[in-house]
Amino acid sequence: MPDFSPTQYAVPAFVLLVLIEMIWARYKRPDAYEPRDTLVSLAFGTGSTVAGALFGGFAFWLFIKTYEFRLFDFGEEWWKVWWAWPLAFLLDDLKYYWVHRAGHRIRWMWAAHVNHHSSQHYNLSTALRQTWTGNFTFGLLFAIPLVLLGFHPFMLGIVAGFNLIYQFWIHTEAINKMPRWFEAVMNTPSHHRVHHATNPLYLDRNYAGVFIIWDKMFGTFQPEVENEKIRYGIVKQLGSFNLLWAVFHEWIGMLTDIWSAPWKHKLSYLLREPGWTHDGSRETSDMIRASWQERTQSKAPEPLPTDDGQTA
Structure with missing residues (x-):
């Protein structure tokens, strides 16, 4: 059974990319970073890791117990079933879309997810604003159908880690638009800037994690418009760096x-x-x-x- 956490290996790359973006911002967008805001984002990331270690055990226990009632069995060496990995990644991203959408439409879940939207700046450090309290909502229940289909909780944890890694780079203003074919299928900085906006045109749009096709399929897609300057944050801004x-x-x-x-x-x-x-x-x-x-x-x-x- 593999013991692998992709996000742990990605942390050095995260730090390096933040430093590179800071250098870019100094010359191109001085207002992209605010020191106190960035410190809060870094503290969010650290606290989220600690919270996950303290409270994530219940979710794993629930998934392992649910796995005993799976409808399909990929065998004892499930990690060697090559076709299950891309399928798990795709289905996990679809699951993420609905968890994310619920996180904006159900206040109990928004109470945990609002953390990620609380910054009025949009840069790579914003991606580190991960929830401390997500384990106290029912978002984990969205993964139950995947476990029942036979995907091992470890497999789902690994693909979810790669999903999170992908989402890191889209939190930037340094990239305007990707090639048209890429923008049509994948989530991009342009699409995700819309998601972090408080403009009425952009509110509660573009919930995708990796594939923007889910928003296009379920009617929540909104492209970034050149004449609609984005205002980041939440409708009622925090007004504090506490x-x-x-x-x-x-x-x-x-x-x-x-x-x-x-x-x-x-x-x-x-x-x-x-x-x-x-x-x-x-x-x-x-x-x-x-x-x-x-x-x-x-x-x-x-x-x-x-x-x-x-x-x-």
């Missing part, structure tokens, strides 16, 4: 809402989309986008009449 506030602010907000809400609405504050309120005092991403579209359309110029009395 690490613990960055980690736990949405958990505090969610629990506060649940505590103060009428009994019939308490569960909705856990399972409805971020921004939902029973009294309409805040806005969801769908509401923000609808308001923006209404304003945009109201500002559109009236069509000019043509010679035949029709409008152009």
Whole structure:
């Protein structure tokens, strides 16, 4: 049985690439890095590793127990079944799309995932803003169907590691666009910049991990538009470089809402989309986008009449 963690081997490359991007930013984009923001991102990465070591054991135990009820068996030497690896990678990326989408549409999961979006800067260090509290959501349940199909938890852990490594390089403004064929199939810096934007046009779009085709298949794709300058972060910005506030602010907000809400609405504050309120005092991403579209359309110029009395 292989004992291999691809992310451990990738860490030196991560550090090197961040340093290279810092040099690029110094001459090309001085505002791309903010020292305090970068330190928070590095602390997020360190804390996420510790949290995974402390709380990841339950997920692994659950997957191993579930594996006993698998529908298909790849044999005792499952790691030698070559065709299972690319299939596992593809299916794991599809699973990631739905976990990620749920992380934006279910407040309980958003409380953990918001960490990754909390920076108002977009650079390679932002990729290190990984959750400390993801193990306290039900995101791990999305992997259960893959385990039941016969993919060993170790195999899923390895392909998920490569998926995470791929996503590192797309957190940059140093790359504008990749070749058209690549942009059509793969997730890229351009596609992922959209995902990190707070502009109404871009909110809750491009959930892909590796393959952007999932967003195109399920109606959540939005290309980056040249005349729509991206604003990064979250709708209600942190306004602070306090690490613990960055980690736990949405958990505090969610629990506060649940505590103060009428009994019939308490569960909705856990399972409805971020921004939902029973009294309409805040806005969801769908509401923000609808308001923006209404304003945009109201500002559109009236069509000019043509010679035949029709409008152009």
